[in-house]
Amino acid sequence: MSGLCGVVSREHCPEILMFGTDYHSHLGSQLGGMAVLGERFEKKIHDITQGSFKFRFSKDVQEMVGTMGIGVVSDSDAQPLLIRSRFGLYALAMTGLIGNKDALARELLDRGTVFTESSEGGINGIELLARLIDRGGDLAEGLASVYDAIEGAASMLLLDNDGILAARDRLGRSPLIIGERGDDLMVASESIALISLGFTPVKELGPGEIVRISHDGYRVVRAPAQAMRICAFLWIYTGYPAASYEGIGVEGVRERCGAALVRRDPVQADLAAGVPDSGTGHGIGYASAAGIPFRRALVKYTPGYGRSYIPSSQSARDHVARMKLIAVPEVVRGASMVLCEDSIVRGTQLANHTIQKLWSAGAREIHMRAACPPLMFPCRYGFSTRALEELVARRAIRSLEGDMSGNLERYLDEDSPEHARMVEWIRTMLKVTTLRYQRLDDMIAAIGLPADRLCTYCWTGKACGYREVGPD
Ligand code: SF4
Numbered sequence: 446m447s448g449l450c451g452v453v454s455r456e457h458c459p460e461i462l463m464f465g466t467d468y469h470s471h472l473g474s475q476l477g478g479m480a481v482l483g484e485r486f487e488k489k490i491h492d493i494t495q496g497s498f499k500f501r502f503s504k505d506v507q508e509m510v511g512t513m514g515i516g517v518v519s520d521s522d523a524q525p526l527l528i529r530s531r532f533g534l535y536a537l538a539m540t541g542l543i544g545n546k547d548a549l550a551r552e553l554l555d556r557g558t559v560f561t562e563s564s565e566g567g568i569n570g571i572e573l574l575a576r577l578i579d580r581g582g583d584l585a586e587g588l589a590s591v592y593d594a595i596e597g598a599a600s601m602l603l604l605d606n607d608g609i610l611a612a613r614d615r616l617g618r619s620p621l622i623i624g625e626r627g628d629d630l631m632v633a634s635e636s637i638a639l640i641s642l643g644f645t646p647v648k649e650l651g652p653g654e655i656v657r658i659s660h661d662g663y664r665v666v667r668a669p670a671q672a673m674r675i676c677a678f679l680w681i682y683t684g685y686p687a688a689s690y691e692g693i694g695v696e697g698v699r700e701r702c703g704a705a706l707v708r709r710d711p712v713q714a715d716l717a718a719g720v721p722d723s724g725t726g727h728g729i730g731y732a733s734a735a736g737i738p739f740r741r742a743l744v745k746y747t748p749g750y751g752r753s754y755i756p757s758s759q760s761a762r763d764h765v766a767r768m769k770l771i772a773v774p775e776v777v778r779g780a781s782m783v784l785c786e787d788s789i790v791r792g793t794q795l796a797n798h799t800i801q802k803l804w805s806a807g808a809r810e811i812h813m814r815a816a817c818p819p820l821m822f823p824c825r826y827g828f829s830t831r832a833l834e835e836l837v838a839r840r841a842i843r844s845l846e847g848d849m850s851g852n853l854e855r856y857l858d859e860d861s862p863e864h865a866r867m868v869e870w871i872r873t874m875l876k877v878t879t880l881r882y883q884r885l886d887d888m889i890a891a892i893g894l895p896a897d898r899l900c901t902y903c904w905t906g907k908a909c910g911y912r913e914v915g916p917d
Pocket of ligand 1: 677678827905
């Protein structure tokens with residue numbers, strides 16, 4: 446996952462670009478980068494696993510000079526890259542996933558293309574995109590040609606001498622929003638970056654739309670397509686509570702998810718709580734609809750942790766995450782509670798630590814509620830889980846069927862006995878009193894977009910790349 450930010454300003458822009466990019470820190474935790482254009486291009490890339498984006502770049506922005514720039518936080522490729530091409534020098538950053546990276550790279554290598562950057566031992570995806578862009582008649586055409594070439598998703602920012610080209614993914618899987626502040630323009634993956642820095646959102650790019658942002662304003666250079674499959678998980682988990690996409694606020698969706706869980710399955714409980722932070726909105730919605738208090742059964746202890754220390758191994762990261770969550774005995778002791786969580790991915794953290802802490806603090810009953818259906822497929826567009834075996838629902842199926850894909854269609858049917866057995870297996874593993882998952886149609890209704898405008902692949906396994914969706 447990655448988050449993008451770009452600025453075109455009348456003034457010196459590195460500092461505002463740094464803050465704008467930093468507001469995307471929830472979308473990437475491995476690498477951060479900035480490219481700024483003044484008299485010349487300047488680029489910096491840092492490891493941000495041991496410190497926040499703004500901490501890592503605070504010294505650089507004192508030295509960088511320019512009125513236009515792009516920034517990115519990323520979990521994979523080092524970016525932005527500076528590309529010397531037949532269109533001149535430019536900087537490029539992207540969010541998404543190139544599912545057919547190896548095949549595309551092989552095709553280009555066979556034609557004599559040379560790759561100089563590497564990423565995780567392979568070809569850097571940003572450099573691959575640049576080689577695809579090279580095939581267009583101009584930069585905008587090149588960006589559009591990326592849409593046709595890749596399997597996966599890609600929203601991109603390209604900085605050249607004329608400004609920034611902002612290109613939203615072909616099916617709008619991830620958002621890009623433009624904001625104005627006086628003569629200055631910012632484009633960002635997250636609307637909160639704009640709003641928090643005093644920019645007024647003026648345009649959300651449509652699917653596949655490409656916009657040129659310059660000192661003269663912004664203009665559309667490729668019209669948006671009709672078909673859209675924006676990531677539904679943005680509202681459920683990945684998005685920041687104050688953000689909105691397609692004009693629909695994240696927190697409101699989470700509250701409606703909580704309310705939908707009550708309508709399907711009210712439970713007698715003393716209170717509702719959420720696993721912080723992303724379960725909080727769902728918990729508030731549940732409490733409000735059920736007419737019971739929302740209370741903070743779990744709180745996060747962040748001072749001293751935050752982003753100032755992120756260990757390199759998964760087990761050490763789990764350890765830190767577990768230390769950050771604390772049960773509040775005064776709230777929990779003797780209580781029957783509904784505990785809302787955005788989703789249950791692996792379930793190990795919940796089972797081994799979070800729920801254990803609530804029992805230890807004296808909980809009487811724990812009714813676990815997940816705001817989305819069981820995650821059944823790894824994301825193939827670069828926005829969430831990457832491995833099938835990580836998913837607790839698949840581990841349940843393997844335990845029940847002897848194979849992770851055994852009888853899969855039956856487990857996908859929310860009304861089947863197999864689905865019920867899978868949920869019961871997960872309930873036992875989590876050691877909770879009851880467990881219910883949101884139904885897919887309730888989740889879609891809570892978001893409020895038609896089902897055929899959303900990507901729901903990780904729950905349904907129904908591929909919805911542009912090849913499946915068909916021509917616009
Ligand atoms: S597969 Fe899931 S996480 Fe990935 S884009 Fe689709 S809805 Fe989002």
